[in-house]
Amino acid sequence: MRVKLTGIRKSFGALEVVKGLELDIADGEFLVLLGPSGCGKTTALRMVAGLESVTDGRILIGARDVTDVLPKYRDVAMVFQSYALYPHMTIAENVAYPLKLRKVPPAERDAAVRAAAAKVHLDDLLDRYPRQLSGGQRQRVALARAMVRRPSVFLMDEPLSNLDAKLRGHMRSELKRLQAELGVTTIYVTHDQIEAMTLAHRVAIMNRGIVQQIASPRQIYDDPANLFVAGFIGSPPMNFLQGALVDGAFVCPEGRVAVAGAENRPRVTAGLRPEDCQVTGPSQGKIAARVYALELMGDHTLITCQCGEATLTVKADKGAAHEMDAPIGVTFSERSVFLFDTDSGERIRRPRNE
Amino acid sequence: MSDDARPLLRRLFEPSSIDTQAPAAKVLTYGLLLLWSLVVLVPLYWVLITSFKGPGEVDNGPFYLPFVDFKPSLDAWRFMLLENNTLGPYLNSVVVALASTGLAVLIGSLAAYALVRIRFQVKLAAIAIFLLLLVGVITLVATLGVSWQIAVAVAVALFLLALATVVRRTRRAVGNNDIEFWIISNRIMPPIVAVLPIYVMFQQLRLLDTQIALIATYTAVNLPIVVWLTRDFFAGIPIDLEESAALDGASRFRIFFTIALPLVRSGLVATFLLVLILAWNEYLLALFLSNADAQTMPVLVSAQNTTRGPQWWNMSVLIVVMIAPVVVIASVLQKHIARGLLVGAVKG
Numbered sequence: 001m002r003v004k005l006t007g008i009r010k011s012f013g014a015l016e017v018v019k020g021l022e023l024d025i026a027d028g029e030f031l032v033l034l035g036p037s038g039c040g041k042t043t044a045l046r047m048v049a050g051l052e053s054v055t056d057g058r059i060l061i062g063a064r065d066v067t068d069v070l071p072k073y074r075d076v077a078m079v080f081q082s083y084a085l086y087p088h089m090t091i092a093e094n095v096a097y098p099l100k101l102r103k104v105p106p107a108e109r110d111a112a113v114r115a116a117a118a119k120v121h122l123d124d125l126l127d128r129y130p131r132q133l134s135g136g137q138r139q140r141v142a143l144a145r146a147m148v149r150r151p152s153v154f155l156m157d158e159p160l161s162n163l164d165a166k167l168r169g170h171m172r173s174e175l176k177r178l179q180a181e182l183g184v185t186t187i188y189v190t191h192d193q194i195e196a197m198t199l200a201h202r203v204a205i206m207n208r209g210i211v212q213q214i215a216s217p218r219q220i221y222d223d224p225a226n227l228f229v230a231g232f233i234g235s236p237p238m239n240f241l242q243g244a245l246v247d248g249a250f251v252c253p254e255g256r257v258a259v260a261g262a263e264n265r266p267r268v269t270a271g272l273r274p275e276d277c278q279v280t281g282p283s284q285g286k287i288a289a290r291v292y293a294l295e296l297m298g299d300h301t302l303i304t305c306q307c308g309e310a311t312l313t314v315k316a317d318k319g320a321a322h323e324m325d326a327p328i329g330v331t332f333s334e335r336s337v338f339l340f341d342t343d344s345g346e347r348i349r350r351p352r353n354e
Numbered sequence: 355m356s357d358d359a360r361p362l363l364r365r366l367f368e369p370s371s372i373d374t375q376a377p378a379a380k381v382l383t384y385g386l387l388l389l390w391s392l393v394v395l396v397p398l399y400w401v402l403i404t405s406f407k408g409p410g411e412v413d414n415g416p417f418y419l420p421f422v423d424f425k426p427s428l429d430a431w432r433f434m435l436l437e438n439n440t441l442g443p444y445l446n447s448v449v450v451a452l453a454s455t456g457l458a459v460l461i462g463s464l465a466a467y468a469l470v471r472i473r474f475q476v477k478l479a480a481i482a483i484f485l486l487l488l489v490g491v492i493t494l495v496a497t498l499g500v501s502w503q504i505a506v507a508v509a510v511a512l513f514l515l516a517l518a519t520v521v522r523r524t525r526r527a528v529g530n531n532d533i534e535f536w537i538i539s540n541r542i543m544p545p546i547v548a549v550l551p552i553y554v555m556f557q558q559l560r561l562l563d564t565q566i567a568l569i570a571t572y573t574a575v576n577l578p579i580v581v582w583l584t585r586d587f588f589a590g591i592p593i594d595l596e597e598s599a600a601l602d603g604a605s606r607f608r609i610f611f612t613i614a615l616p617l618v619r620s621g622l623v624a625t626f627l628l629v630l631i632l633a634w635n636e637y638l639l640a641l642f643l644s645n646a647d648a649q650t651m652p653v654l655v656s657a658q659n660t661t662r663g664p665q666w667w668n669m670s671v672l673i674v675v676m677i678a679p680v681v682v683i684a685s686v687l688q689k690h691i692a693r694g695l696l697v698g699a700v701k702g
Contacts, residue, residue, distance in 0.1 A: 051597050072603040084598035088616045101603035145602070 001062040001152035001185055002027050003048065008057035010043050017043050019209040021057070028183045030176075034196040035206035036232070041189045042157055044206070048187060049155050050074050061153060072101075077146035078155040081162060083138045085130040091117070091141050092126040098149045116148040119178065136167045143175075147182060154179070154186040160195060172198055193233050197221070205229050227345035230271045230338055236302060239272045239312045241287070242342065250337065254308050255287035259337055261350040267342040274315040276336035279303055279322070285329020287312070291322045305330060398677075405430055405670035412666050430667035440654065440672065446644070447651040448679075449565055451633040454572035459626050461573070462580025463588075463618075465537070467610055469530050469581070470588045471596070476533070479524040483516045534585065541578040545571075549642050556643060563645040571639055576629045583625045587618035623690040631680060651676050 008021040018040040025031045033041040046052040048059060050071035059067045066074050077098070086094050092113055099109045117123055120140040130138055139159065146154060159175075160168045176199050179186050190196055196203045197217040204214040205228070213225040224230035230238050243252030245265040250257045257270070282288070289305035289312060296318065303314040303322065312330055322328065339348040360368065369376045375383065403419075404412065406426035417423035434440050468474075487509040494500040528536075556567045591614055599609045615622070637652040644650060649657075651672065658669040 049597075049601060051600070071597075071600045072605070074601075076601065078598065078601050080594045080598060082592060082594045084592070084594035086595060086599075086613060097599070098602035101608065 002060075003153055003185055003187065004058075004060040005044075005048070006058050006060075008044065008047060008059065009055045010040070010047060010052065011055045016055075017209050018047070021209075021211060023204060023211070023214070025185055025187065028185055030179050030186045030188065030199055030201045032196040032200035032203045033187065033189045033206060034193060034203050034232075035191065037191055039206040040209040041191075041206050045078075045155050045157055045187060045189045048153070049076055049078050074153075075151050076153040076155055077149065077151035078157065079142045079146050079159045081158040083130075083142040083162075085138055085141055085145075087130050090127055090129055091122060091133070094130070094141055095126075095145045095148050098145065102149065112148050113144075116144040119147070120144045120174075135163055136171065139163060139171060143178070147178070147184070151184065154184050154188075156186065156188040158190055159188075161190070161192065175199065193235065197233075205232060207232075224271075224338065224347065226347055227269060227271075227340045227342075230340065230347075234273060236274050236313045236315070238338070239274065239277070239310070241270045241272070241307070241310055241312075242267075243270060244268055245339070245348075250339065252287075252308070254289065255285070257286050257334065257337060259334060259339065259350065262339060262348060265341070265348070268348065269340045269342045271338035271340060272312070272332055272336065274302070274313045277312065277314040277330050277332045279305075279314050279316055279320065280329040280331050282327040282329055285331040287330045289328055289330050291324055291326045291328055293324070294320070294322060401670045401673050404666055405674050407667050407670075409667070430671045434668050434671040434675075438668075440675070442647075443649045443651050443654040444675070446565060446568075446648050447634060447676075450568045450572060450648075450650060451630055453565075454569045454576065454633050455626060455630040457569070457573040458576040458580050458629055459584075459622065462577050462625075463584045463615070463622060464610070465577075466581045466585040467588045467614055469534050470585055472530075474530050474533055475527045477521045477524055478526040478528060479521045480517060481528070483513060483521065487513055534581070537578050538582050539578075541575075541582075545575045546638050549639060552639075553642055562643060563648045565648050567643050568640060568648055568650070571643060572633045572636060575639070576632060579632070580625055580629060583628070584618065584621060587621035588614060591617050620690055623687050627684060627687055630683070634676070634680060 003023070003025040005021050005023040008018055008023075009016065010018040017038075021040075021044055023031070033044060035041045043052060047054050048061075050066070050069060054067060057067070058065055061074060061076070086097065089097065095113045095116055096109050099112060104112070113126070114123070117126055120143050122137065122140050122144060125133060125137060125141075130141065133141065139162075142159070160171055163171060172195060179199075188195075188199060197220075200217055202214055203217055203220050205212045205220065207228050213220060213229045215223070215225075220229060220233055224233065227240075231240070241250075241252050241254070243250050245251075245259070245262050245268050247264065248258060248260060248262065250259050250262075250268060250270050252270070279285075287307055289307040292304040292306045292311060295302040295304070298318070300318050301316045301320045303316050303320060305312040305314060305328065307330070314330060339350065340346065341348055366378050367376050369379075403417075403426070406420060406428070407415075407417070407424060408427055408429055411417055411424045415424075420426040491502070491505045491509045494505045495502045552571060553562070556562045556564075561567045595613055595617075596609050599613050604612065635652060636650070637656065640648075640650045640653050641656075644653060655669055655672045655676070658665045658672065
């Protein structure tokens with residue numbers, strides 16, 4: 001079902017943690033709220049769930065205004081970071097609990113529990129207690145309990161962050177498939193950009209209680225709206241150089257890069273993705289630098305370069321070999337340069353790389 | 355360990371590994387435990403054998419070993435159980451202790467849960483006005499002879515008026531911590547200081563010397579203890595569990611009875627036991643509030659101190675009969691006092 005948030009604000013005392021959130025989530029969409037800790041994303045999710053009251057604004061689920069509706073009447077299901085399984089109930093009882101509260105007849109309830117359990121491969125564990133299960137299995141129980149009653153919206157609060165890295169990758173793909181199969185609108189909160197990029201139809205990046213950009217993962221990566229989004233998305237993160245725009249070129253102490261179509265500006269930050277940079281001979285590159293460290297990652301090498309005050313990371317071939325402190329040059333295509341206003345953080349758009 | 359190279363003194367005072375005790379410490383520990391066991395067990399033993407003694411054995415004693423020192427007799431048992439009315443006070447004790455403990459634990463845990471999970475804000479002005487009106491009503495009714503119905507009606511109207519006007523504009527309020535402290539502070543002063551008003555109250559209600567009076571008093575007296583003990587158990591439940599239940603469609607009472615209560619079961623059982631023993635052994639209030647019909651066991655025990663001198667043998671019989679059920683209940687319930695039920699609730 002469609003979920004719409006308009007002008008949502010939330011204050012705890014004098015502290016405003018969500019400042020005018022606008023979200024319009026389509027039916028069946030997988031929306032990820034992404035941001036650093038304390039950015040207000042979990043609070044936003046809890047307001048949709050009804051666990052937190054809103055200070056201002058309206059929340060609509062479908063055509064219904066649920067702003068002042070108790071959680072149990074909102075028809076949403078939530079998966080908590082801690083899974084929140086009831087320790088004194090078996091897995092079957094855990095999954096059946098929401099149905100029991102809705103007075104679903106026992107036979108029907110049983111069938112629904114079995115179906116949900118089968119969907120997340122829990123068939124054999126129904127008689128066990130949560131304490132007898134591994135982390136990944138508990139995670140599945142939480143998912144089964146959330147989907148057993150076919151809610152109109154799924155809410156997930158960092159559901160994968162308590163799993164180890166390998167299991168997390170596995171559950172990520174399962175989650176994506178499950179959501180596609182069920183077609184239930186999902187709001188998913190995470191601070192992990194990989195989860196956001198891989199799972200989402202659209203990502204809403206939040207910082208300090210404000211949405212910075214809402215777009216598809218590809219757009220967010222290829223066309224960041226501002227300095228924060230550019231720096232938050234990407235691993236290793238985008239490189240930033242401080243300088244100025246002078247006569248159609250970005251000028252910094254370490255070099256000069258021609259950028260067409262940009263007006264003169266005193267304080268400008270240039271952003272470069274590590275994979276768009278190449279290392280060249282000392283005097284051939286656009287920017288002069290020194291090798292600071294070399295890290296072999298397996299299929300590629302990360303070269304960290306000292307470039308005046310800034311450090312630049314270059315994603316290079318796995319065969320790359322440089323001495324520490326060796327002078328080098330860094331080059332890149334003009335199109336791959338993102339320009340931002342240093343003070344406001346806003347993107348400076350120019351005709352060629354929009 | 356044969357290849358222990360440490361000198362003898364160090365071996366005596368130093369443990370051989372981090373999770374063991376040094377020999378000297380061991381001797382001290384077990385010695386003290388033995389001493390304490392004697393302090394606890396000897397009186398019990400003494401009561402038990404005294405119940406099989408007669409006046410002669412008690413007065414000419416001390417005799418320590420039945421069949422050796424003296425010839426045990428069942429006279430005291432026969433007298434207390436068959437000829438004397440012991441069953442009445444015994445049933446009174448059972449009913450009063452169980453009912454008051456059950457009520458105190460139910461009401462107390464509900465209160466503790468509410469204090470942990472619901473935010474209360476009571477305006478100080480509202481409390482002040484309430485107390486003022488209360489005093490006013492009492493003075494009017496008691497000294498000026500105003501009919502109490504009129505006085506209460508006027509007071510309620512005034513209170514509502516004050517709530518809507520004066521109280522609204524004030525800021526100062528008491529929160530959960532204040533309420534909690536107030537509840538616990540009820541136990542700072544011993545309940546016996548209130549025994550006269552309690553006595554008069556039950557007298558006016560014509561409830562003196564009834565089980566109801568004792569149950570009500572004991573419930574009130576033990577309530578703060580229950581709130582105080584159980585509040586931490588409820589605070590220890592991860593809030594996620596309850597929020598999850600709320601989203602699953604459970605009401606507050608549903609969450610309390612199906613999620614919160616089962617999770618604090620072990621703590622609740624311990625609290626139940628403690629309060630039960632307090633109520634079972636209570637003497638002073640029972641002495642004031644009961645006479646013949648509602649007399650409880652502790653009062654009956656002290657009644658054996660008769661004009662003919664203390665009847666030690668009869669008293670001992672009663673004490674043995676009083677101890678037995680507590681031991682049985684404690685040993686039945688103690689396996690429920692196992693902790694660690696929350697394992698598996700949250701985190702991986």
